[in-house]
Amino acid sequence: MALKFPSVDFFRELARRMNADRATFEKLGFCDAVMGVRVLGKAPHLYALTFEVYDCTEVRELGDASEAELDFTLQAPAELWREMLESIRQHGQPAPQYTLNSLSHIGDRMQVVYEDPEGHDKLYRFMATIQAYFDNARDLEIEWA
Amino acid sequence: MSYYGTNDYSYNSDFALRVRDMKKGNLDLGWLDQARERFEVRPRDPRRGLEVSDCEVGPYAIDAMPEVIRDNRGITPRGAILPVSYQPDLGPTLNRKTDVWAYRVQRYWEEAVSRQWNVSTDVPWQDLAKYDIPLELEIAFCQLCTLLSEVEMIATDLPAKWSHHMNSYFQEVKGFISSQCLDEARHSEVFRKRALANGVGLLKASVRSEHALKGILEADSYSEGSVFLHVLGEGFILTLFRSSEFISPTPVEQRMFQLVMQDEARHVSYGLQHLKYLMDNAPEHRAQINLFLDEAEKLLTGLFNSEQLEAMIVLGGKGTKPENIRRGVEAVGAFQGKQILEYFQRCERAGLPERRDRSPLLELQHQMIAALQAAQA
Numbered sequence: 001m002a003l004k005f006p007s008v009d010f011f012r013e014l015a016r017r018m019n020a021d022r023a024t025f026e027k028l029g030f031c032d033a034v035m036g037v038r039v040l041g042k043a044p045h046l047y048a049l050t051f052e053v054y055d056c057t058e059v060r061e062l063g064d065a066s067e068a069e070l071d072f073t074l075q076a077p078a079e080l081w082r083e084m085l086e087s088i089r090q091h092g093q094p095a096p097q098y099t100l101n102s103l104s105h106i107g108d109r110m111q112v113v114y115e116d117p118e119g120h121d122k123l124y125r126f127m128a129t130i131q132a133y134f135d136n137a138r139d140l141e142i143e144w145a
Numbered sequence: 146m147s148y149y150g151t152n153d154y155s156y157n158s159d160f161a162l163r164v165r166d167m168k169k170g171n172l173d174l175g176w177l178d179q180a181r182e183r184f185e186v187r188p189r190d191p192r193r194g195l196e197v198s199d200c201e202v203g204p205y206a207i208d209a210m211p212e213v214i215r216d217n218r219g220i221t222p223r224g225a226i227l228p229v230s231y232q233p234d235l236g237p238t239l240n241r242k243t244d245v246w247a248y249r250v251q252r253y254w255e256e257a258v259s260r261q262w263n264v265s266t267d268v269p270w271q272d273l274a275k276y277d278i279p280l281e282l283e284i285a286f287c288q289l290c291t292l293l294s295e296v297e298m299i300a301t302d303l304p305a306k307w308s309h310h311m312n313s314y315f316q317e318v319k320g321f322i323s324s325q326c327l328d329e330a331r332h333s334e335v336f337r338k339r340a341l342a343n344g345v346g347l348l349k350a351s352v353r354s355e356h357a358l359k360g361i362l363e364a365d366s367y368s369e370g371s372v373f374l375h376v377l378g379e380g381f382i383l384t385l386f387r388s389s390e391f392i393s394p395t396p397v398e399q400r401m402f403q404l405v406m407q408d409e410a411r412h413v414s415y416g417l418q419h420l421k422y423l424m425d426n427a428p429e430h431r432a433q434i435n436l437f438l439d440e441a442e443k444l445l446t447g448l449f450n451s452e453q454l455e456a457m458i459v460l461g462g463k464g465t466k467p468e469n470i471r472r473g474v475e476a477v478g479a480f481q482g483k484q485i486l487e488y489f490q491r492c493e494r495a496g497l498p499e500r501r502d503r504s505p506l507l508e509l510q511h512q513m514i515a516a517l518q519a520a521q522a
């Protein structure tokens with residue numbers, strides 16, 4: 001069954017896959033961060049993903065960033081999120097220009113929004129875990145909103 | 146042998162007599178009376194196990210220590226009963242908490258231990274054979290690996306050099322910087338292995354870079370060494386790693402940079418939080434740190450040497466044809482500008498916003514912008 005992107009169900013499915021794959025995520029180590037995902041477009045959405053220890057423990061949609069204590073938010077237009085997810089689906093992992101690191105660094109196509117610098121650092125300290133969470137979309141059937 | 150001790154313990158006759166007594170079962174057991182106040186220590190979060198911060202109780206907590214440690218001159222663990230007399234003086238020179246401490250250092254230590262990885266098995270080396278990398282790109286990449294392997298050696302040596310100067314009561318900092326030694330040794334290893342893995346091998350070492358690196362190792366105080374290594378040097382290298390994932394010839398290097406980048410970011414976080422702790426609690430050091438950085442930032446420009454720059458341009462533009470080089474110059478210019486910008490942001494966060502106005506890097510930034518504009522014209 002296809003999952004709609006963006007949607008709470010989509011991110012919950014990635015969380016379910018993460019929590020089921022102990023071997024990968026225990027190997028990557030502790031990851032403690034609350035991450036915002038903002039999808040810009042005609043109908044913008046903001047999601048809060050809570051990572052604790054080896055799991056993604058909570059996924060919820062926010063009306064406003066102030067509704068959660070976000071360490072950092074990755075913000076990009078819906079088309080760019082789609083290109084990134086398509087790249088993951090095509091190769092099993094993103095092409096170098098579509099990793100979260102490259103997107104938020106080279107040409108700043110994806111913005112990193114943060115208030116607390118310590119929160120911002122977490123994006124880099126936990127990058128492999130966060131990327132692996134998104135790479136769980138590799139064989140997901142996605143219905144684009 | 147340079148230390149003979151004040152006693153020859155092998156001929157201490159009192160002790161020899163006591164041992165004979167003990168063997169007959171005559172124990173003194175006086176030390177049992179030293180039983181101490183008990184504290185409940187258990188994992189606050191069982192998923193994490195028993196963490197360093199769970200052990201911050203009573204006399205064992207860092208907060209129970211005075212700002213300056215005067216009584217422990219040896220290697221007594223924090224909270225243990227200090228020997229009343231004859232403790233050898235191991236000469237710790239970093240005895241004030243602000244000399245070494247960083248906000249959240251306990252968390253960084255746990256994170257470091259939990260996020261270790263293995264160069265031999267966590268990088269998919271076997272996949273290299275699947276890709277046909279043009280020779281000039283492979284050579285450029287090996288030149289970059291040579292510099293990085295060199296840089297990482299100093300990053301291993303700096304924390305190792307300072308650990309035994311730290312008072313043993315600052316165990317969390319000693320633990321964290323030990324984890325950094327291992328991280329950096331692993332980084333040196335991964336770049337060495339990558340240079341060798343496709344047959345080209347290590348290329349030209351850099352005299353300019355080694356002078357810059359000597360400046361880190363020879364810093365007069367731990368805080369100066371830390372601000373140079375963790376905030377300035379590793380900050381620049383972190384931006385370079387972030388860019389290198391993008392210019393990786395294959396997913397093998399992509400993985401390699403993703404893993405080193407996480408370690409590097411942790412070291413930068415520690416350095417930032419140490420600098421911030423120092424500025425918040427011992428602001429009298431501000432002038433000295435600024436003077437030091439005036440020189441350190443000049444030295445750092447030694448990290449930009451022509452082989453490394455050209456290699457990055459070739460990798461960034463994916464070749465040596467004029468259009469590749471033009472693209473490469475643009476990519477490298479953008480990332481170097483970002484290195485300087487991010488460094489100023491970090492200084493600001495740590496409480497040194499004045500770097501933005503007095504840094505010798507500003508001149509370099511202007512030169513780079515001008516060069517970039519010329520290349521684009």
Ligand SMILES: [Fe+2]
Nearest residue numbers: 297300329332
């Ligand atoms: Fe490193």
